[in-house]
Amino acid sequence: MLKTETSDQWWKSAVVYCLDIEKFFDGNDDGVGDIDGLSQRLDYLAELGVTCLWLMPLNPTKGRDDGYDIIDYYGVDPRLGDHGDLVELLRTAKDRGMRVIMDLVVNHTSHQHPWFTAARSSRDSPYRDYYVWRDEPPEDTSDQVVFPDAEDSLWTYDEKAGQYFLHNFYSEQPDLNITNPAVQQEVAKIIGFWLQLGLDGFRVDAVPYFIESRGIVPDASADYSDPHEYLRSLSAFIGRRRGDAILLGEVNLPYEEQMAFFGGDDADELTMMFDFELMQRMYLSLARQDATEMARTLNRRPSLKPTRQFATFVRNHDELTLDKLSEDERQEVFDAFGPEEEMQLYGRGLRRRLPPMLDGDPRRLTMVYSLLFALPGTPVLFYGEEIGMGENLDIPGRLSVRSPMQWTAGKNGGFSVAKPSALVAPVTGGPYGAEHVNAEDQRSDPDSLLSFIGQLARRYRECPEVGMGDYEVLASDAPAVLVHRCTWNPFGGGTSSSVLVHNLAPAATTLTVHLAEVEDGTEVLDLFSGERHTVGREGRLTLDVGGYGHHWLRLLLPGDRRLR
Numbered sequence: 001m002l003k004t005e006t007s008d009q010w011w012k013s014a015v016v017y018c019l020d021i022e023k024f025f026d027g028n029d030d031g032v033g034d035i036d037g038l039s040q041r042l043d044y045l046a047e048l049g050v051t052c053l054w055l056m057p058l059n060p061t062k063g064r065d066d067g068y069d070i071i072d073y074y075g076v077d078p079r080l081g082d083h084g085d086l087v088e089l090l091r092t093a094k095d096r097g098m099r100v101i102m103d104l105v106v107n108h109t110s111h112q113h114p115w116f117t118a119a120r121s122s123r124d125s126p127y128r129d130y131y132v133w134r135d136e137p138p139e140d141t142s143d144q145v146v147f148p149d150a151e152d153s154l155w156t157y158d159e160k161a162g163q164y165f166l167h168n169f170y171s172e173q174p175d176l177n178i179t180n181p182a183v184q185q186e187v188a189k190i191i192g193f194w195l196q197l198g199l200d201g202f203r204v205d206a207v208p209y210f211i212e213s214r215g216i217v218p219d220a221s222a223d224y225s226d227p228h229e230y231l232r233s234l235s236a237f238i239g240r241r242r243g244d245a246i247l248l249g250e251v252n253l254p255y256e257e258q259m260a261f262f263g264g265d266d267a268d269e270l271t272m273m274f275d276f277e278l279m280q281r282m283y284l285s286l287a288r289q290d291a292t293e294m295a296r297t298l299n300r301r302p303s304l305k306p307t308r309q310f311a312t313f314v315r316n317h318d319e320l321t322l323d324k325l326s327e328d329e330r331q332e333v334f335d336a337f338g339p340e341e342e343m344q345l346y347g348r349g350l351r352r353r354l355p356p357m358l359d360g361d362p363r364r365l366t367m368v369y370s371l372l373f374a375l376p377g378t379p380v381l382f383y384g385e386e387i388g389m390g391e392n393l394d395i396p397g398r399l400s401v402r403s404p405m406q407w408t409a410g411k412n413g414g415f416s417v418a419k420p421s422a423l424v425a426p427v428t429g430g431p432y433g434a435e436h437v438n439a440e441d442q443r444s445d446p447d448s449l450l451s452f453i454g455q456l457a458r459r460y461r462e463c464p465e466v467g468m469g470d471y472e473v474l475a476s477d478a479p480a481v482l483v484h485r486c487t488w489n490p491f492g493g494g495t496s497s498s499v500l501v502h503n504l505a506p507a508a509t510t511l512t513v514h515l516a517e518v519e520d521g522t523e524v525l526d527l528f529s530g531e532r533h534t535v536g537r538e539g540r541l542t543l544d545v546g547g548y549g550h551h552w553l554r555l556l557l558p559g560d561r562r563l564r
Helices: 003-008 035-040 042-048 083-095 114-119 181-197 207-211 227-241 255-262 276-288 292-300 327-337 362-374 397-401 439-443 449-462 464-468
Strands: 016-019 052-055 099-104 155-158 163-166 201-204 246-249 272-274 309-313 378-382 470-473 481-488 496-503 509-514 523-526 532-534 540-545 550-555
Touching: 003 464, 035 042, 035 083, 042 083, 042 449, 083 099, 083 181, 099 181, 099 246, 181 227, 207 227, 227 246, 227 255, 255 272, 276 292, 276 309, 276 327, 292 470, 292 481, 362 449, 362 496, 362 550, 439 449, 449 464, 464 481, 464 496, 481 509, 496 540, 532 540, 540 550
Parallel strands: 016 052, 016 378, 052 099, 099 201, 201 246, 246 272, 272 309, 309 378
Antiparallel strands: 155 163, 470 481, 481 496, 496 550, 509 540, 523 532, 523 550
16 A cells, blocks of 8 residues: 555545634633643644644734634734744644644635725725725625624625625625735735745635625626636645645535535645535434434535545534524434524524533444544544533633633643633533543543544544545445445555444444455454454345444455554
8 A cells, every 4th residue: 555645645634633722722821822832732632643733813813703803914913922933833743743724714804904994094095906895785685694693784884985895704804805816916925925934734714705706896807707717726826835735625515516616627726625514414313313314415425536535524613504404404403412592503503512412422422423533534623522522601602612622620621820810711611611521631541532532543544545545335224324435446555445334323233234346254353342253245244233333344355464
């Protein structure tokens, strides 16, 4: 097997870990997490098996949207540190075997960004066309707003400017006019700057909003007839600057529409995209304790070109969106995992972390995280998932899942020694508080969730067929169990193949699957229990699967010389 192929396309077998620096670890005891604090915890992340850090926005901000309202694209928020601290972080992360990507938030700026301040000062300002304006009162757009609890229109009138400006998100975040060549040049300069500093790519925020030309008069956007041509040129620019840098896109659209953002048959736009469809169907399957919806989704998931990849996830920094489900399906998930109104958000999602949704059941938690790593694609963890942190519903809105990381059972969960009133966000209390859930205690417990996720990361990296290969969903007579097989035939290497089994229900079962082109008598090794099975006649494999059971089964094929 050519291991070099997994290095050339490192994103296809990476373990990605998303964190908010200000909530991770406070290195200078002022109550705010910082870059130096993160540097002190890099060994913890390396030990966990993380190979790529995704840093949420670290630029100077006015704090309207937890860092996503940027006032300086080239700066570092002084609360977090400076460029020197960041360079030290990047150098140390690379020494520990981790690449680093950061959020690229260029579909809007803060309303206090110097560009917008200059733009609203005069219609003759060279920055006026950096944004999207209109003279006439807009039509009703209340049904299109992203945050219905805070906004009732996509347009806001600016008294000083004497016009309405477009904002797909908060009114403090005016949208940039991406059809303007000057804005396109600014975006390229921003990307070039951070790549030169040592970043390995970007998680691109709200990509459809970033490249669309909504609200722009036709004459002004005549030279921007194809948004995907612009995205294609941006990808080419990044390739010229750093051949192995990636663009991981947030594109919450149906599969058919997502394919255009990969670049279609040419595969020359985004490198990776989050698989929102599969995530939502996973929660529906968990609510029903039936894997049928997940199997159907995997069967209709489009095939990608070899250089492209889906990123899989259980939770992220936003609400758990269920917008791709029908109202009845969404209600099923609400009833199962967030029946109280305060647990829900915008009528379309949940503002909870996974452990409380599963009532803290360790069997279900380990099964779901095993499933995350076993699904075809690249797994993405959100900070605190590895120890089973819960949400803090006392923190408003989406921020309920962004409470400080819980390191120890001590004061402020070991996040900071500052006074609780000085913390950037309240710590979580109750049964998921730091006295019950923290990294220090779990590091010394071989049966902890932290230890298990570390094992998952190792097994995932040892099974490149999961991230690099092809997959097929295997039919069985147990509807609660998802069984799929991943197979990789690298150029010049032997075939590697694994069967991944996950029972979404509490009842134990026995199932039989058919493994195509596998000889009778082939041995199968369970990578977690060490048990061995044998493939029977016509490729039949029969397994006993416990309630919420999960198995990673490696086919011991001729030529596969991996350690067992």
